[in-house]
Amino acid sequence: MQVVTSPLEAEFSTNQHATVEDLVRVWRWQLAFDYANLSVATRESIVCWLFENNPERLTQLNPKQLQLVQKGIAYRYRILKHRYLGQAPEQSYRRLLKRLNSLALLQNKIRMTIALSRDRRRRTIEVLQEFLQDLLLRDRYLQQQIKAIASCTDDLRLRHALLFATVEEYCLRPVRSQPLIVHRFINYMRRLGSGGITKVPRSRKIRIVVAQLSWEDSDRTLSLLDAQAIEQYNEQQDVTEQQQQCEEVKQQLSEYIEQKLGFLAVKWLNLYLQGQSQQAIATRLNMTTKEVYRLREKVCYHATRLFQN
Secondary structure, three states: OOOOOOHHHHHHHHOOOOOHHHHHHHHHHHHHHHOOOOOHHHHHHHHHHHOOOOHHHHOOOOHHHHHHHHHHHHHHHHHHHHHHOOOOHHHHHHHHHHHHHOOHHHHHHHHHHHHHOOOOOOOHHHHHHHHHHHHHHHOHHHHHHHHHHHHHOOOHHHHHHHHHHHHHHHHOOEEOOEEHHHHHHHHHHHHHHHHOOOOOOHHHHHHHHHHOOOOOOOOOOOOOOOOOOOOOOOOOOHHHHHHHHHHHHHHHHHHHHHHHHOHHHHHHHHHHHOOOOHHHHHHHHOOOHHHHHHHHHHHHHHHHHHHHO
16 A cells, blocks of 8 residues: 655645646645744745746646656755755755765866866865856856745745755756766866866855855846856867876776886886977986887887777
């Protein structure tokens, strides 16, 4: 026998043709079921956020589309419920960083960025923190969401919880089989260009992301945020992907050469890839030019065998 655990499950397991009004009503039931201790005003603010302060936009959807929207709202609510609702802003921020930093694809991109930067002692969490700050500053969708949250509630603690849940849901949206945040990070690094990664003082990390957010209405979207159009999801990644592939090939070749010829051959390979001449390499390795040329032939031979197999 199936056990009904909440009003939400009961409603949508039996009614496949629910209207927008039904959807709003059921979410009010769900919040009352889960958080009877919260005030009615707080629960209404959460419902407002779940529907992005505009449930009327769903009235044009057919029942099947409305079911898909319901799944999206339920996913958004689970993020809020399990990680952010009722938490202090600092704790919520740490949970957001931990969740995003757990993505293997994003970690690989950040590590590659650190390896190519001038400051290789940086931690991935520091770069992620800097990137999130930039995302809040520039992303138009997040600007709109912050404005919508501000219109839903005046409670700063609740606003921060809703904001962090929004950021997590947005960053984890799948785009071409990868989380959206991976594409966003690639675009962020391209924008930085040769300027490198700047540092944010550790003691300010919470204040920058949380306390400096202005929730006041103004002629601009928000006083903190620059008006910049959302970057296209399908922007090409060729440059970054090629860099990653080159590093992978170099690593694979170095391991193979070391196994076949020893570490001295790996040193020759690294110097050769840096553009050093054979004479310069001979000087660096304390070898004769003839020995270096013989070593080059051996490396080229084994490299050819590696890529033929």
